[in-house]
Amino acid sequence: MAIRLQKNIEDVLVCKDLAITGGAGVRAGSYVSTIAVGEAAVFSPGGVILNSTTVLTVPSFKIGYMSTNGELVLSDSIDPKTITNYKGKISAAATEQVDYVGYNGTSGTIQVINSNDYLLRLWFSGDTYKSFEEALLKYAVYRSDSSATGTEIAAGLALNLYNNTKNETEYRVRVERVSNGTLLALGTSVDTVTFTKGSTYFTCTDIDDATANAALAVGDVIVIGTTTTSPRYVITAIDIATNIGTIDLPFAGETYSAVDTSFRRIAASGVDALTWGLKITGIAKTWALGKFPYNKVMWETSLEGFGTTTATKSVKAYRGVGTPEQIAEAEWFAQGNEGGDSLYRTRGGAPAYTPRRDSENSHWYSVLTFNHKQVQHEDLGGTVTSPKSVFIALNAGGTAGAGVSATSLVTGEVTSVLTVLDAAVVGAGTGTAQIANV
Numbered sequence: 337m338a339i340r341l342q343k344n345i346e347d348v349l350v351c352k353d354l355a356i357t358g359g360a361g362v363r364a365g366s367y368v369s370t371i372a373v374g375e376a377a378v379f380s381p382g383g384v385i386l387n388s389t390t391v392l393t394v395p396s397f398k399i400g401y402m403s404t405n406g407e408l409v410l411s412d413s414i415d416p417k418t419i420t421n422y423k424g425k426i427s428a429a430a431t432e433q434v435d436y437v438g439y440n441g442t443s444g445t446i447q448v449i450n451s452n453d454y455l456l457r458l459w460f461s462g463d464t465y466k467s468f469e470e471a472l473l474k475y476a477v478y479r480s481d482s483s484a485t486g487t488e489i490a491a492g493l494a495l496n497l498y499n500n501t502k503n504e505t506e507y508r509v510r511v512e513r514v515s516n517g518t519l520l521a522l523g524t525s526v527d528t529v530t531f532t533k534g535s536t537y538f539t540c541t542d543i544d545d546a547t548a549n550a551a552l553a554v555g556d557v558i559v560i561g562t563t564t565t566s567p568r569y570v571i572t573a574i575d576i577a578t579n580i581g582t583i584d585l586p587f588a589g590e591t592y593s594a595v596d597t598s599f600r601r602i603a604a605s606g607v608d609a610l611t612w613g614l615k616i617t618g619i620a621k622t623w624a625l626g627k628f629p630y631n632k633v634m635w636e637t638s639l640e641g642f643g644t645t646t647a648t649k650s651v652k653a654y655r656g657v658g659t660p661e662q663i664a665e666a667e668w669f670a671q672g673n674e675g676g677d678s679l680y681r682t683r684g685g686a687p688a689y690t691p692r693r694d695s696e697n698s699h700w701y702s703v704l705t706f707n708h709k710q711v712q713h714e715d716l717g718g719t720v721t722s723p724k725s726v727f728i729a730l731n732a733g734g735t736a737g738a739g740v741s742a743t744s745l746v747t748g749e750v751t752s753v754l755t756v757l758d759a760a761v762v763g764a765g766t767g768t769a770q771i772a773n774v
Contacts, residue, residue, distance in 0.1 A: 373402045376401035382660075395415065396413045414708050422704075426702050427658040428763065438512055460472040461634050486611060502586075512589070513585075521549045523599075536583050538581050548582045568602070569585060590596060598772045618653055657702075662701075700733070702732050708725075754771045
């Protein structure tokens with residue numbers, strides 16, 4: 337006979353954005369078996385749904401929700417007097433890191449130095465000890481000539497970094513040029529312009545269209561967007577017969593097609609006076625549940641031989657709060673505490689294990705987390721105190737940064753999960769209400 341004892345366990349509950357079954361007031365005193373799929377409740381050890389008043393009359397309670405597979409997913413028994421670190425956070429979108437070298441959309445420039453060696457290093461790191469021990473280095477090198485220009489130096493550095501990263505299994509960063517300069521209209525929403533990833537050619541349905549604005553010309557800078565930080569490419573050739581243009585660098589972005597008013601140009605006559613910069617953007621890492629963990633690309637930018645040129649940290653890599661990937665991973669990982677895949681792998685001929693998945697793609701979640709202690713009494717008279725934690729994902733819908741509004745989770749009903757939990761924690765004097773924070 338084997339005895340299994342699990343300690344320091346995290347319970348993960350994924351609650352959907354549903355109204356309470358049957359409307360307000362119907363659940364108090366009912367049994368937890370009456371809740372609908374995706375619905376959550378706080379209930380007594382006997383399975384009776386609690387409200388913000390009755391939760392103060394029981395020594396402990398559980399939190400549970402009905403899974404999409406019809407399984408009631410339960411937390412451990414929770415004594416509100418042992419709750420600590422009771423904290424809610426509203427959902428928040430993730431961001432990819434963005435650094436600039438030289439011009440950053442507002443100020444700065446890559447200093448032009450004749451016959452000079454420019455060396456740009458990107459020191460990639462991560463948020464684990466192993467990633468720091470095995471830091472990856474990528475670089476861009478360019479030697480300017482005796483009559484250098486900012487256009488030439490920015491292009492040389494961008495091309496070298498592109499060539500040093502293009503053959504990797506997974507792209508980490510995208511490097512593009514930005515500059516100041518007067519942005520001119522390109523067209524009248526009649527023509528479609530298409531750029532293909534990795535190509536030095538672009539197409540336009542009528543490349544010499546000058547109906548409302550001057551036609552594109554060799555030497556112009558074509559801007560992929562309409563802002564000061566939109567990527568720039570210099571046009572080196574135009575074939576009017578085939579409506580194909582050539583640019584000086586491989587297109588670093590994903591294949592992009594849009595009407596001509598989605599682009600801008602800088603006239604060739606003003607290019608030599610431009611101040612240039614490099615825009616280095618992290619590329620979203622491959623994520624697959626249970627295979628490739630969710631994370632962000634992070635690095636430090638180092639300059640050598642750039643003179644007075646500075647690097648600007650514009651956007652910090654941020655994994656967000658309650659992203660679809662984070663919630664799916666938390667849900668998947670916690671199922672290991674229930675046996676999960678390990679129980680199947682030890683049985684010959686067992687069917688493949690399919691983990692429970694109640695989190696939804698393209699939905700963000702506010703989160704409520706707290707710790708508590710579970711005391712177990714042993715036969716010989718002793719006790720074992722096991723620290724535990726609870727992670728509750730509250731579906732906030734398809735907009736990052738939105739708070740939770742569904743009545744089964746927050747408002748309009750005394751049995752809503754957060755109303756009851758807030759009452760229990762405040763009543764026990766172990767924390768403050770968190771409804772306003774999610």
